[in-house]
Amino acid sequence: xxxxxxxxxxxxxxxxxxxxxxxxxxxxxxxxxxxxxxxxxxxxxxxxxxxxxxxxxxxxxxxxxxxxxxxxxxxxxxxxxxxxxxxxxxxxxxxxxxxxxxxxxxxxxxxxxxxxxxxxxxxxxxxxxxxxxxxxxxxxxxxxxxxxxxxxxxxxxxxxxxxxxx
DNA sequence: GCCAACGTTGGC
DNA sequence: GCCAACGTTGGC
Numbered sequence: 486x487x488x489x490x491x492x493x494x495x496x497x498x499x500x501x502x503x504x505x506x507x508x509x510x511x512x513x514x515x516x517x518x519x520x521x522x523x524x525x526x527x528x529x530x531x532x533x534x535x536x537x538x539x540x541x542x543x544x545x546x547x548x549x550x551x552x553x554x555x556x557x558x559x560x561x562x563x564x565x566x567x568x569x570x571x572x573x574x575x576x577x578x579x580x581x582x583x584x585x586x587x588x589x590x591x592x593x594x595x596x597x598x599x600x601x602x603x604x605x606x607x608x609x610x611x612x613x614x615x616x617x618x619x620x621x622x623x624x625x626x627x628x629x630x631x632x633x634x635x636x637x638x639x640x641x642x643x644x645x646x647x648x649x650x651x
Numbered sequence: 652g653c654c655a656a657c658g659t660t661g662g663c
Numbered sequence: 664g665c666c667a668a669c670g671t672t673g674g675c
Binding site: 622 | 671
């Protein structure tokens with residue numbers, strides 16, 4: 486059995502969408518700005534290179550899973566937290582004692598159309614999925630292999646996917 | 652734009 | 664350590 490793990494990570498497409506990730510240099514980005522301890526702990530302690538990521542668009546019309554990414558660098562200090570000029574500055578974080586951590590993501594695949602939140606809610610097989618539980622606002626969530634596979638199948642059923650370059 | 656659900660902060 | 668006040672998230 487593989488020890489590959491799976492995650493769902495939220496981003497507001499107005500801020501940074503899956504299209505942005507696909508068209509960025511190297512199709513890679515660092516996931517800065519997470520300021521929640523639970524989410525931080527998962528990025529710092531639990532994510533491994535190669536883990537699969539469902540790329541979720543929040544605050545979107547409609548919200549939903551736009552495609553896939555993968556972890557290409559494991560947890561390291563979020564340097565935007567100690568830059569006073571930066572939007573994500575936190576005076577309690579410093580280079581000597583970093584409070585916040587991030588990972589690097591690489592684009593993998595974009596669905597022909599996103600799998601909307603309402604579609605996720607309609608799937609009996611996805612019972613217990615974090616993002617469809619009321620009140621769950623965590624921007625980084627673990628996802629079971631079964632749920633991950635199921636959502637990937639839903640996405641691929643929408644038409645030809647756009648894949649990343651090697 | 653509203654507001655419910657959460658998380659964090661800080662006075663006591 | 665409690666908890667009220669406040670700030671944020673994110674669907675609708």
